Amino acid sequence: MSISLAEYxxxxxxxxxxxxPAGKDFKCPFMNSQCSKIKQGYKPICSVRDTTGTIWITCKDRLCSTRKNIQLSDYQINLLHEIAKVIFTPEVTKSQVLVAREAGVKKQGLKINTVLITLWQCGKLKIKLVGLLKSFLKCKGEEKHLTRK
Incomplete structure (x- = not known):
């Protein structure tokens, strides 16, 4: 599948x-500080578009750049709630939507630097990733394949 640049x-x-062009001191408009990708030596590509026209966020700061110790704004809470209603079910409530900015995957020894939305439903934790990441997660002995959907 070929992709094209959607946001730079x-x-x-x-x-x-x-x-x-973005120089090394470029200020990211989503987090109002130095771009984390440029700081790490990468190109400041925020999102890409696939052949169907769907836009995929490729930057960990694009959707929700608020740091762990700072509360989300009402705008961010409402936006994540709307996303959760599409990903999970229209009946999901704001209190069921949580954000994690980094998640460890013990099996591979990786850390996932992306926004993920979790929803508690019937006592089971469902995990959906927002982004292009594909990985595996062990959950109660079952291997779950996490994809972009």
Whole structure:
């Protein structure tokens, strides 16, 4: 599957406006501080578009850049609630939507730097990832394949 660039350094690529190159001190518009990708030596690609036109977020700070010790804003809470209603069920309540900014995967010794939304339902934890990440998670002895859906 081929992909195309949808956002570079917070700038949409499907407009007639010229793209401003991002230098090493570029300030990310989503977190109002230095771009974490540039800081790590990567290109500041916020999102990509697949062949169907679907946009996939590729930056850990694009959707929810608020740090762990800072509460989410009402805007972020409402946005994540709307996303959870699409991913899980329209009946999901705001109190059932949680955010984790980093999750460990013991089996591979990895840390997933992405936003994930969790929902407690019937005493079981459901996990859905937002992004392009594919990995495996062991849950009560069962191997669950996590995909972008």
């Amino acid at each position: 350094a917070g700038q949409r690529t499907n407009t007639d406006l010229p793209i401003e």
